[in-house]
Amino acid sequence: MITKVSNIYKRILITGGAGFIGGCLVRKLLKYSDSVIYNIDKLGYASDLKGIENELKKLNLSSSDRHQLINIDISNKDLLSEAIKEIDPDFVFHLAAESHVDRSIEGPEIFVKSNILGTFYLLQVLEIHYQNLNSERKKNFRFHHVSTDEVFGSIESGAKFSEKSPYNPQSPYSASKAASDHLVRAWEATYGFPITISNCSNNFGPWQLPDKLIPLIIYRAIKDEIIPIYGSGNNIRDWLFVEDHVEAILNIAFRGSTGSTYCVGGCNEYSNLEVANFICDYLNIYKPKDKNYRKQITFVRDRPGHDFRYAIDNSLISRDLQWKPNFSFRNALNLTINWYLNNLNWCESFFEKNNKS
Numbered sequence: 001m002i003t004k005v006s007n008i009y010k011r012i013l014i015t016g017g018a019g020f021i022g023g024c025l026v027r028k029l030l031k032y033s034d035s036v037i038y039n040i041d042k043l044g045y046a047s048d049l050k051g052i053e054n055e056l057k058k059l060n061l062s063s064s065d066r067h068q069l070i071n072i073d074i075s076n077k078d079l080l081s082e083a084i085k086e087i088d089p090d091f092v093f094h095l096a097a098e099s100h101v102d103r104s105i106e107g108p109e110i111f112v113k114s115n116i117l118g119t120f121y122l123l124q125v126l127e128i129h130y131q132n133l134n135s136e137r138k139k140n141f142r143f144h145h146v147s148t149d150e151v152f153g154s155i156e157s158g159a160k161f162s163e164k165s166p167y168n169p170q171s172p173y174s175a176s177k178a179a180s181d182h183l184v185r186a187w188e189a190t191y192g193f194p195i196t197i198s199n200c201s202n203n204f205g206p207w208q209l210p211d212k213l214i215p216l217i218i219y220r221a222i223k224d225e226i227i228p229i230y231g232s233g234n235n236i237r238d239w240l241f242v243e244d245h246v247e248a249i250l251n252i253a254f255r256g257s258t259g260s261t262y263c264v265g266g267c268n269e270y271s272n273l274e275v276a277n278f279i280c281d282y283l284n285i286y287k288p289k290d291k292n293y294r295k296q297i298t299f300v301r302d303r304p305g306h307d308f309r310y311a312i313d314n315s316l317i318s319r320d321l322q323w324k325p326n327f328s329f330r331n332a333l334n335l336t337i338n339w340y341l342n343n344l345n346w347c348e349s350f351f352e353k354n355n356k357s
């Protein structure tokens with residue numbers, strides 16, 4: 001477990017730090033390092049800085065001392081070049097991406113722009129920055145790219161994805177993430193740019209936008225609305241608590257070998273219907289009402305190209321970096337449900353802002 005980040009890293013850049021996983025990473029780094037965290041984020045529909053603001057208050061820090069937001073789009077190369085010159089980073093975590101599969105089906109162009117072109121510009125600009133660092137800073141510099149297991153497509157039951165699995169993306173989202181992984185690897189092979197990559201399974205936890213499966217189920221259940229489940233609810237995901245994912249990212253980035261890819265999963269395979277049932281059963285006990293929450297579950301037309309099953313083999317990261325999830329699925333899920341019960345206003349304001357639920 002990473003409890004203290006070396007103080008050789010004075011200036012850490014995170015892209016997408018106003019998002020769900022990036023926000024968790026920023027909060028961890030505020031706690032476990034003395035570095036200034038530079039957060040490049042375009043502040044799109046998926047962004048929210050409240051979690052970071054709360055953490056700064058908790059730690060008695062002023063925003064400008066330890067967390068600096070740079071509100072730009074990484075697909076604007078001129079603004080990005082200027083920002084990198086000013087930030088002068090010692091270490092980079094790249095999380096900025098359009099991340100919602102359904103949105104990628106409705107409007108794929110922005111996924112190509114942010115996830116492929118944005119990653120390409122970031123690599124170009126940062127590679128020049130890297131070449132100009134002095135030898136000490138160069139030795140310690142790294143670019144960690146956060147990716148998804150969705151790049152591998154679907155897998156049949158019994159089998160698991162590993163670092164050797166062939167790429168087979170099925171949605172515009174996963175195709176754009178696959179392309180970004182290839183670009184990152186090419187920058188290492190071609191220019192000697194020091195990278196690591198993680199391909200992680202589905203995350204959940206506090207501060208995840210309520211248009212994603214687990215928070216949507218919780219929110220709809222509480223609001224007494226239908227709980228929509230695609231197809232017959234049999235699609236299987238390997239769930240990982242966001243705190244555990246961020247621990248894995250820190251371990252890989254700071255301790256993994258340059259050029260390596262690590263698959264990260266929770267070893268928590270559940271169908272979407274099972275997840276919905278767990279949540280309903282928990283609410284039946286801790287927030288009972290006159291009818292069973294399960295009655296709200298409604299099957300809706302399946303998503304096109306919906307991958308049936310994802311599952312991750314964690315062997316490499318657990319052997320090389322001794323990482324394993326700290327939270328059991330059920331504990332993390334209960335903790336997450338309670339967080340949403342206490343933060344329903346936050347969900348409401350998201351839907352008000354984005355005009356649908």
Ligand code: NAD
Pocket residue numbers: 015016017018019020021022040041042043044045046047048072073074075094095096097098099100113114115118146147148149177199200201202203204
């Ligand atoms: P998110 O949608 O919650 O946050 C993404 C953030 O990136 C947002 O704040 C958004 O404004 C920013 N962003 C997007 N495009 C940008 C651009 N062009 N320029 C600047 N900022 C931009 O996503 P998340 O769930 O936190 O995912 C973060 C990363 O982790 C993504 O790269 C995603 O592919 C990867 N990932 C997510 C999961 C998951 O289950 N959520 C699992 C594995 C990997």
